[in-house]
Amino acid sequence: MAENRKKILIVDDDETFSQMVKMNLEEIGGFEVRVENNSLQALSSARAMQPDLILLDMMMPDMDGGEVARMLLMDPRLRRIPVIFLTGIVQEEELASSGGMMGGRHFIAKPVSTQKLIDDINRVLDRV
Amino acid sequence: MNNTPEKRFIKVLIVEDEPTSRKLVDNMLKAASENTYATKDVGTLKEAREMMSSDKVPYDVVLLDLNLPDSTGLDTLTAMDKEFSWAPIVVITGAYEEELGLEAVSKGAQDYLIKGKYDIGMLTKTILYAIDRKKLQTRLLQSEKMAGIGTMAASIAHELRTPLGVIELAVDNLTHYLKPEDEKVKVLISNILKKIRETEKTINDILSYSRLSKPVFTKADINDVVKCALNDVRGLFLDYDIKITEEYENVPNIKIDEVQMAGVFQNIIKNAYESMDRIGHLEIKTSFSEGDGSIYVRISDTGCGVAKQNIEKMDKPFFTTKAKGIGLGLALSSRIIKENHKGDFEIVSDVDKGTTFIIKLPL
Numbered sequence: 001m002a003e004n005r006k007k008i009l010i011v012d013d014d015e016t017f018s019q020m021v022k023m024n025l026e027e028i029g030g031f032e033v034r035v036e037n038n039s040l041q042a043l044s045s046a047r048a049m050q051p052d053l054i055l056l057d058m059m060m061p062d063m064d065g066g067e068v069a070r071m072l073l074m075d076p077r078l079r080r081i082p083v084i085f086l087t088g089i090v091q092e093e094e095l096a097s098s099g100g101m102m103g104g105r106h107f108i109a110k111p112v113s114t115q116k117l118i119d120d121i122n123r124v125l126d127r128v
Numbered sequence: 129m130n131n132t133p134e135k136r137f138i139k140v141l142i143v144e145d146e147p148t149s150r151k152l153v154d155n156m157l158k159a160a161s162e163n164t165y166a167t168k169d170v171g172t173l174k175e176a177r178e179m180m181s182s183d184k185v186p187y188d189v190v191l192l193d194l195n196l197p198d199s200t201g202l203d204t205l206t207a208m209d210k211e212f213s214w215a216p217i218v219v220i221t222g223a224y225e226e227e228l229g230l231e232a233v234s235k236g237a238q239d240y241l242i243k244g245k246y247d248i249g250m251l252t253k254t255i256l257y258a259i260d261r262k263k264l265q266t267r268l269l270q271s272e273k274m275a276g277i278g279t280m281a282a283s284i285a286h287e288l289r290t291p292l293g294v295i296e297l298a299v300d301n302l303t304h305y306l307k308p309e310d311e312k313v314k315v316l317i318s319n320i321l322k323k324i325r326e327t328e329k330t331i332n333d334i335l336s337y338s339r340l341s342k343p344v345f346t347k348a349d350i351n352d353v354v355k356c357a358l359n360d361v362r363g364l365f366l367d368y369d370i371k372i373t374e375e376y377e378n379v380p381n382i383k384i385d386e387v388q389m390a391g392v393f394q395n396i397i398k399n400a401y402e403s404m405d406r407i408g409h410l411e412i413k414t415s416f417s418e419g420d421g422s423i424y425v426r427i428s429d430t431g432c433g434v435a436k437q438n439i440e441k442m443d444k445p446f447f448t449t450k451a452k453g454i455g456l457g458l459a460l461s462s463r464i465i466k467e468n469h470k471g472d473f474e475i476v477s478d479v480d481k482g483t484t485f486i487i488k489l490p491l
Contacts, residue, residue, distance in 0.1 A: 014294075021297060024304075088286035089286055091335065091336075112296070112297075114304075
């Protein structure tokens with residue numbers, strides 16, 4: 001069973017938020033989750049874990065989510081990993097009208113319920 | 129029916145202690161145009177302040193002699209400008225006080241006139257320019273403020289949404305392990321989630337107000353937009369005993385952003401409901417005035433009304449008389465009507481009798 005669990009990497013500078021997401025995705029969603037709070041180390045964490053999906057916060061010090069995503073695309077071993085961006089700037093209503101997509105990217109607005117988070121992750125994983 | 133607001137006089141307050149000078153200015157303005165200027169005159173700073181505070185319709189311009197019995201020099205200007213910063217002030221100085229006039233302009237006056245050295249043309253031109261300049265200044269100041277608020281709002285939104293996210297996820301986790309069939313647990317959890325949604329709405333309101341999105345225009349029947357808006361909020365007030373009268377005139381289709389305007393109507397209708405304390409009469413009327421080629425939407429309630437001194441402030445951000453909300457709903461509506469649709473709106477209200485919103489949208 002454990003081997004079938006999908007692996008999620010959370011890159012978010014807020015430790016409490018990322019730990020809470022990890023807890024819920026593991027306990028309620030049944031995922032295997034790893035947290036990276038330092039955006040500069042996001043790439044090495046991704047290489048080490050080879051996750052099925054990355055949850056990437058947009059607004060982080062040092063390197064923002066957009067830059068991390070660009071660097072992921074430049075690495076042949078990481079470019080195929082789907083990314084969902086987490087944002088505290090865009091409103092849920094704005095995203096809802098476009099099915100969570102903005103500029104070809106998948107977004108989730110904070111705050112988000114665990115169920116929506118799990119549903120969105122599964123939807124993106126199903127498309128891969 | 130023509131709802132066009134009446135053409136208004138330019139209201140001028142003459143603050144001058146010398147009766148003959150006062151009469152002179154008054155006569156000059158009357159001679160310039162009997163139907164354009166409405167003047168009032170006072171002789172002291174104290175009277176000027178009282179007049180400015182008590183008159184229901186604000187003065188468009190103040191002609192201010194700096195040397196009055198109860199205040200002299202630039203102190204007179206500072207006192208007026210500090211208390212009535214919205215009012216354009218034209219300073220009147222003595223024949224040998226041109227420098228004082230220039231200094232007054234640097235301290236906030238719109239312009240200055242030297243006694244005995246101006247004629248009717250110069251007086252009226254100075255007044256009109258002063259009014260225009262003040263309007264521009266206010267708009268500029270407002271847009272600078274908005275740019276600042278926009279940046280701040282984005283940062284506040286991010287800073288607040290992350291902790292809100294933590295709370296929501298923690299509640300989800302607790303719900304997962306607690307017995308949801310326990311009534312008390314259910315109530316407590318639903319209370320937390322309700323408050324999260326309310327806080328989220330406040331953050332969204334601040335963001336929407338600070339970065340008003342560009343309108344997406346389509347040709348629409350305003351009657352349909354109003355009907356949809358009414359239907360969307362009706363459910364919120366199911367247990368209210370409120371009679372609703374709707375009167376839709378056949379109006380031409382108009383180019384509007386339907387989503388934004390529906391939001392405006394919803395906001396006004398919701399305010400109307402909330403003001404009525406469960407019982408009352410809501411009236412909605414649409415009409416078209418061929419005279420000015422505009423569509424009018426009138427939304428009236430028989431609610432608690434708004435005190436005269438508060439009507440002017442109602443569309444200002446962060447002004448509210450409600451226990452709930454932070455006072456951005458009407459401020460956002462005002463920006464949508466005026467900035468995005470080049471329209472206008474008027475609020476007529478009497479305490480304990482009710483309020484009428486008249487929204488004007490040019491074709």
